[in-house]
Amino acid sequence: MIQYSIEPMQERHLPQVAAIERASFGRGDKSRSYEIWSEQSYRDEVAKDNSVCLVALSGDQVIGYCSMYTCVDEGHITKVAVEENYRGQGIAGRLMDRMFEMGADMGLQFYELEVRRSNDAAIGLYTGRGFQLAGIRKKYYTDNGEDAMIYTRQDSFEAK
Ligand SMILES: CC(C)(COP(=O)(O)OP(=O)(O)OC[C@H]1O[C@@H](n2cnc3c(N)ncnc32)[C@H](O)[C@@H]1OP(=O)(O)O)[C@@H](O)C(=O)NCCC(=O)NCCS
Incomplete structure (x- = not known):
């Protein structure tokens, strides 16, 4: 069982995040390149007040990541990917579960x-x-x- 932690995405993670991104989205097919976020796209995303970007870290190695932006009480999940050799071990699930915990703390009620x-x-x-x-x-x-x-996903709903 691999040991890893879930951490906020930081500048030093971005080259590895971008490498997983290129391998996971598009798979060398140029017609799908519009889906691939660059290292700079993630740098911009991390800098935003209304974004949540997390990495799964095994030592210094990034093995997965996810991102979402928020608007009032909504979270829009933009990306989730796990390095191919580490898939099927629950890593994406843990990344998302952490994002939902953070979302709950921020008062998010709806995800898309x-x-x-x-x-x-x-x-x-x-x-x-x-x-x-x-x-x-x-x-x-x-x-x-x-x-x-x-x-x-609707986490709670108050009819007014
Ligand atoms: C989608 C992706 C992030 C899943 O990562 P992962 O770490 O392998 O996923 P997990 O091991 O955490 O599995 C999560 C759940 O998905 C299910 N799942 C995983 N692979 C599956 C498959 N091939 N078919 C059906 N369900 C699957 C698992 O059953 C698991 O369910 P559980 O949490 O209830 O046990 C990974 O395949 C990936 O990086 N794909 C390329 C990028 C991508 O497509 N991202 C999504 C864009 S919208």
């Missing part, structure tokens, strides 16, 4: 994300954490015309 229809691993990750299908953006991804599935 988009995922490719074919991404079974990510959909399993999200539905296992209370996300439900809320809509479909037909042919959203321009590289192959794949649908985007919109998932949401």
Whole structure:
């Protein structure tokens, strides 16, 4: 069992985050390069007041990360990825669970994300954490015309 901790993303993590990003999104297919966030994109994201960016760290090695931006009581999950050799060990689940703990502390009540229809691993990750299908953006991804599935999670609701 690998030992790792979940930490806030920092400048020194960014080259490794960007390397996992390139390997995880697009997989060398240039038509999918629009999905890949650069090292600078993550630097900008970390600097924002309304973002949460976390890494899973084994020693000095980044083995996964996730990010979300917040608006009032909503969290929009933008990225989650785990280095290929470390997948299937619950690392993405732990990253997201930490993000939800932080979200609860910040008063977030509603989460939203988009995922490719074919991404079974990510959909399993999200539905296992209370996300439900809320809509479909037909042919959203321009590289192959794949649908985007919109998932949401409502943590609490007060009818006024
Ligand atoms: C999606 C991804 C982040 C999952 O990371 P991971 O560390 O392997 O996931 P975990 O081991 O934490 O598994 C989380 C859950 O997803 C489920 N899952 C994982 N792989 C799965 C698969 N291939 N099919 C179905 N469910 C799967 C697991 O059953 C697990 O459920 P549980 O928490 O209820 O036990 C990883 O596959 C990845 O980096 N993919 C490339 C980037 C990507 O597509 N990100 C999502 C973009 S929207």
